[in-house]
Amino acid sequence: MxxxxxxxxxxxxxxxxxxxxxxxxxxxxxxxxxxxxxxxxxxxxxxxxxxxxxxxxxxxxxxxxxxxxxxxxxxxxxxxxxxxxxxxxxxxxxxxxxDLPPAQGDAKEPVFHTVAKGETLSAIAKKYLGDANKYNAIFEANRPMLSHPDKIYPGQKLRIPQ
Known part of the structure; x- marks a missing residue:
């Protein structure tokens, strides 16, 4: 576990x-x-x-x-x-x-990010996905917990799509 x-x-x-x-x-x-x-x-x-x-x-x-x-x-x-x-x-x-189910095929371990004060989804996307414009991929990976890309807060943990 x-x-x-x-x-x-x-x-x-x-x-x-x-x-x-x-x-x-x-x-x-x-x-x-x-x-x-x-x-x-x-x-x-x-x-x-x-x-x-x-x-x-x-x-x-x-x-x-x-x-x-x-x-x-x-x-x-x-x-x-x-x-x-x-x-x-x-x-x-x-x-x-x-207990996460076993990864299928070439699936990687989940990546989670804890939001720091002042961070945006664009900054997080640039860090993990290499392109700030891919912020929507992080937003979609965290639906339905996120209702809008601008509504994140310090301490919140987000899924980062692989």
Whole structure:
């Protein structure tokens, strides 16, 4: 299982305030409050994946502290890379664990880039793809997490197409 590191304090805020979550009445009283909070956060992560159209039936998320483990049987390599980024680029998540499917043919290991302050997709494209005008390839490789090429932020991790 591979582990990807993310900037814990950067990303989309989806967890909200802990006080807003109330444990379900059906939960046994013996369960600690931590379990209710973890369940609430996993549900928020699943809702985010659904909003991005990445919520396949066989995607299972496990949250331990600030680490999310993704398990899936049906996702191809590109989809799993997007799942990793969609979950990892959430504020409060520091690590994502997942097993990537084996590379097909001459496919290379995924390349991820963490956006630095002041960087643009054009600068990132020049660095990795040799041409600033290829920024759209990076934008497309990160859809649906990116809605516009200018909407990237420091600490965000992006897929670099090979």
């Amino acid at each position: 591979a582990i990807w590191d993310f900037v814990k304090d950067a990303g989309k805020s989806i967890f909200g305030k802990a006080e807003a979550a109330t444990p379900k009445a059906a939960e046994p009283a013996a369960k600690p409050a931590q379990d209710a909070e973890t369940t609430r956060k996993v549900n928020a992560l699943k809702a985010e994946l659904k909003a991005l159209n990445l919520d396949k039936d066989d995607v299972h998320l496990t949250l331990r502290g600030d680490t999310v483990k993704i398990e899936t049987r049906g996702a191809d390599r590109e989809t799993l890379e997007k799942l990793i980024l969609a979950v990892g680029n959430i504020e409060g998540i520091a690590k994502v664990e997942a």
